[in-house]
Amino acid sequence: MVTPVKRSNALPKRCRLSARAEFQKIYAEGQRYDGRLMAAFLRKNELDHHRLGVTASTKAVGKSVDRNRARRLLRELFRRSADELNGLEKHYDWVINAKRSLLKSKEELRFTEFRRIVEQVARNERRS
RNA sequence: AGAGCAAGUCGGGUGAUCGCUGCUUCUCCGAUAAUUUCGAAUCUCAAAUUUGAGAUUUGAAAUACAGAGAAGGAGAGGAAAGUCCGAACACCAUAGGGCAGCGAGCCCGCUAACGGCGGGGCGUCCGAGCGAAUUCAGAUCUCAAACUUCAGACUUGAAAUUUCAGAUGAAGAAAGACUCGGACGACGACAAGUGCAACAGAGAACAGACCAGCCGGUGCGGUCAGAUUCUGAGAUCUCAAAUCUGAAACACAGGUGAUGGGUGAAACGGUGCGGCCCGCAAGGGCUAGUUUCAGAUCUGAGAUCUCAAAUCUCAGAUUUGAUUUGAGUAAGAGCGCACCGGCGCGCGUGGUGACAUGCGCGGCCAGGCAAACUCCUCGCGGUGCAAGACCAAAUAGGGAGGCGUAUUGAGAUCUCAGAUUUGAAAUUUGAGAUUUCAAAAUCGGGUUGCCCGCUCGAAGCCUCCGGGUAGGUUGCUUGAUCCAACUGGCAACGGUUGGGCUAGAGGAAUGAUCGCCAUCCCGAUGCGAAAUCAUCGGGAAACAGAAUUCGGCUUACAGGCUUGCUCUCAAA
RNA sequence: CGGGACGUGGCGCAGCCUGGUAGCGCGCACGCUUGGGGUGCGUGAGGUCGCGAGUUCGAAUCUCGCCGUCCCGA
Numbered sequence: 001m002v003t004p005v006k007r008s009n010a011l012p013k014r015c016r017l018s019a020r021a022e023f024q025k026i027y028a029e030g031q032r033y034d035g036r037l038m039a040a041f042l043r044k045n046e047l048d049h050h051r052l053g054v055t056a057s058t059k060a061v062g063k064s065v066d067r068n069r070a071r072r073l074l075r076e077l078f079r080r081s082a083d084e085l086n087g088l089e090k091h092y093d094w095v096i097n098a099k100r101s102l103l104k105s106k107e108e109l110r111f112t113e114f115r116r117i118v119e120q121v122a123r124n125e126r127r128s
Numbered sequence: 129a130g131a132g133c134a135a136g137u138c139g140g141g142u143g144a145u146c147g148c149u150g151c152u153u154c155u156c157c158g159a160u161a162a163u164u165u166c167g168a169a170u171c172u173c174a175a176a177u178u179u180g181a182g183a184u185u186u187g188a189a190a191u192a193c194a195g196a197g198a199a200g201g202a203g204a205g206g207a208a209a210g211u212c213c214g215a216a217c218a219c220c221a222u223a224g225g226g227c228a229g230c231g232a233g234c235c236c237g238c239u240a241a242c243g244g245c246g247g248g249g250c251g252u253c254c255g256a257g258c259g260a261a262u263u264c265a266g267a268u269c270u271c272a273a274a275c276u277u278c279a280g281a282c283u284u285g286a287a288a289u290u291u292c293a294g295a296u297g298a299a300g301a302a303a304g305a306c307u308c309g310g311a312c313g314a315c316g317a318c319a320a321g322u323g324c325a326a327c328a329g330a331g332a333a334c335a336g337a338c339c340a341g342c343c344g345g346u347g348c349g350g351u352c353a354g355a356u357u358c359u360g361a362g363a364u365c366u367c368a369a370a371u372c373u374g375a376a377a378c379a380c381a382g383g384u385g386a387u388g389g390g391u392g393a394a395a396c397g398g399u400g401c402g403g404c405c406c407g408c409a410a411g412g413g414c415u416a417g418u419u420u421c422a423g424a425u426c427u428g429a430g431a432u433c434u435c436a437a438a439u440c441u442c443a444g445a446u447u448u449g450a451u452u453u454g455a456g457u458a459a460g461a462g463c464g465c466a467c468c469g470g471c472g473c474g475c476g477u478g479g480u481g482a483c484a485u486g487c488g489c490g491g492c493c494a495g496g497c498a499a500a501c502u503c504c505u506c507g508c509g510g511u512g513c514a515a516g517a518c519c520a521a522a523u524a525g526g527g528a529g530g531c532g533u534a535u536u537g538a539g540a541u542c543u544c545a546g547a548u549u550u551g552a553a554a555u556u557u558g559a560g561a562u563u564u565c566a567a568a569a570u571c572g573g574g575u576u577g578c579c580c581g582c583u584c585g586a587a588g589c590c591u592c593c594g595g596g597u598a599g600g601u602u603g604c605u606u607g608a609u610c611c612a613a614c615u616g617g618c619a620a621c622g623g624u625u626g627g628g629c630u631a632g633a634g635g636a637a638u639g640a641u642c643g644c645c646a647u648c649c650c651g652a653u654g655c656g657a658a659a660u661c662a663u664c665g666g667g668a669a670a671c672a673g674a675a676u677u678c679g680g681c682u683u684a685c686a687g688g689c690u691u692g693c694u695c696u697c698a699a700a
Numbered sequence: 701c702g703g704g705a706c707g708u709g710g711c712g713c714a715g716c717c718u719g720g721u722a723g724c725g726c727g728c729a730c731g732c733u734u735g736g737g738g739u740g741c742g743u744g745a746g747g748u749c750g751c752g753a754g755u756u757c758g759a760a761u762c763u764c765g766c767c768g769u770c771c772c773g774a
Contacts, residue, residue, distance in 0.1 A: 018635050053635085064209090065673055072148090072639045079147065080640085107641070 017053030017093060026053070026095045033120055035113045037102040038074065041095040042121060050091050052078045056098040070098035077114050084118045089125050 017023065030043035045051060054074045056067040074096050078085075102110070 016635090023635090055635090063672080065671095068636095068673060069639085076147075076640050 015049060015051050017051050017095065022093065023053055023055075023095060026093055030093070030095070031124070033117045035117060037099055037105055037110060037113055039097045039099070040117050041097075042092045044090055045093045047091055050085050051093045053093070053095045054098070055095065061098055061100055061103070066100075066103055067098075070102050073102060073110065074098055077110055081111070081114055081118070084115060088118070088122060092121070 017026075026041050026043045030041040033040045033042070052075065054071045056070040056074075058067065061067050061070050078094070078096070
């Protein structure tokens with residue numbers, strides 16, 4: 001597939017996870033990476049791109065306004081980190097759970113935390 | 129100018145970059161399994177050497193589909209929230225009626241409808257206001273106090289004066305009434321029935337009698353006063369004692385009744401009168417009782433020389449007659465009557481109506497609570513867009529039809545029938561069922577169309593029909609719509625004309641970052657006496673996210689604006 | 701989208717229907733019992749009855765509106 005080399009920060013719909021079964025599969029078989037603002041679950045897929053699923057529960061985040069905002073922030077984070085993700089050897093299905101502290105965090109903090117998680121994933125790739 | 133309250137309204141603006149979801153237009157690419165058009169090649173057929181028809185293959189274009197990209201334009205709320213009411217819409221159920229259950233409940237209007245909204249009525253509370261009536265005088269009556277006079281032993285009673293208080297419409301104030309304004313009201317019925325009310329209190333719902341009060345009765349000893357004396361002492365009039373009578377107080381048992389007290393959230397409406405007869409009434413008459421006088425009877429004491437009787441005098445009780453006054457009663461009435469107030473009923477007047485108001489009648493007095501049971505009137509079928517409609521994989525299964533499930537050989541087991549055998553048993557023959565092995569055949573798929581062959585699969589296979597899951601499409605945004613002008617109505621709201629199209633997601637889009645400008649707060653600097661102003665820096669900016677769609681209600685909410693009312697300050 | 705239940709001392713629950721006094725168990729504190737602890741006995745403290753309105757003379761209780769927790773159906 002000839003993807004345009006232009007900075008593709010887009011996140012179309014086919015890169016999203018939606019079915020409940022897929023989430024369950026990733027929770028069961030994937031690996032977990034914890035952060036202060038979020039928790040990520042990863043599982044390899046056979047596609048040529050990454051896929052993302054975001055969760056923000058009432059219990060963890062709060063009311064619907066806050067849940068919507070948390071979802072958007074995480075999607076934005078994933079979208080803008082395409083360069084880092086392309087650095088990985090394989091492609092994964094990601095499930096990121098939002099935490100309440102995400103809402104009050106600043107942008108840099110979010111990016112640094114996400115990059116740390118990506119580096120951990122890369123380290124695990126090299127080890128195996 | 130500031131503060132508070134109420135109502136209405138707005139809910140930061142603008143630009144850049146990167147994203148998301150629909151819509152419109154355009155470009156590119158893919159697959160050809162679709163359709164149409166055009167062209168080429170091969171084959172077949174017909175006429176005939178060039179056409180026509182058909183089939184197959186192939187190329188191009190368009191539409192549709194899928195993907196990518198570009199441009200344009202759109203993209204959360206006043207509450208999107210809570211899900212408390214009411215509807216639209218959809219499906220299911222349903223002859224009609226009743227019970228149960230749930231809900232609503234002053235009247236009229238608005239509305240598609242409502243438990244919503246507007247206006248009105250009534251009730252409770254609050255505030256303001258002005259005017260009217262009345263009063264500021266006199267008279268009369270009642271009570272109290274002081275003083276005076278008279279009577280009396282005291283208590284006390286009567287009269288007059290003064291003062292104070294009260295009643296008779298009764299200073300002022302308060303309250304009430306009237307007018308205006310505001311707030312609140314789940315505002316049918318407790319006068320159908322059942323029920324509830326702690327504590328306190330005498331008594332708490334056809335009530336009750338504690339204390340004070342009132343009444344007569346009884347009691348006892350004392351006190352006081354009077355009368356009398358076969359009494360005693362001093363002595364001719366006093367004291368003491370006894371007897372009788374009366375008075376006040378006390379005690380006891382009882383009666384009376386609701387006047388006052390006290391309790392409580394609440395204590396059964398208020399005031400007055402009280403015989404009988406006549407009379408509509410005004411009033412009149414009679415009687416009980418009262419005042420005075422007279423008589424009779426009884427009791428006690430004294431006198432008439434002594435005793436008894438009789439008579440006379442005095443005191444007390446009972447009773448008769450006359451006379452005076454003339455109804456209260458032993459105390460007095462929840463008993464009776466009247467009036468006022470409330471209530472109910474009837475009629476009239478005003479109002480669409482709730483209701484208001486006047487008159488008459490009744491003669492009821494009936495307390496509170498129905499967000500106590502209950503009764504009355506009215507309304508209510510159920511489920512909800514995951515409603516429902518359409519298209520429709522894979523797998524399993526349903527119905528109908530068709531083709532098959534065959535044949536041959538060998539073997540095993542079981543069942544039935546027959547034959548042989550005296551019988552059992554055994555042997556054997558035939559039929560049927562199950563099953564093992566082998567052979568060939570059948571059906572379906574693949575191998576470019578056909579045949580052979582090869583290969584895969586199967587005891588089933590094929591075709592059609594219907595239900596239907598995943599999934600997709602739709603319902604899904606043009607609507608009881610929005611804006612403006614005019615217009616009807618006190619208002620809620622309605623009408624006419626013109627214009628606009630303003631989110632439609634679906635594990636769920638509407639976001640992130642950075643500027644600038646406004647708003648508020650803090651700090652620094654500058655001009656300046658100060659406020660203000662200017663510049664710079666920092667900070668704050670709410671409640672909250674559409675999920676089928678509307679009309680309301682409720683709840684949350686930084687700040688701004690408008691209007692009205694009230695208060696404070698300043699100026700005039 | 702629709703339906704239901706609950707909220708009372710530190711914890712678990714009564715009381716609510718039928719309105720007037722908030723109670724039970726465990727725990728806590730103190731004392732006694734024991735050589736000490738436990739057990740046992742006795743005494744005591746501790747409650748805005750989730751919040752706000754209303755009805756009533758009076759509300760944990762009745763009514764309404766909010767808040768929170770939990771459960772169920774499609």
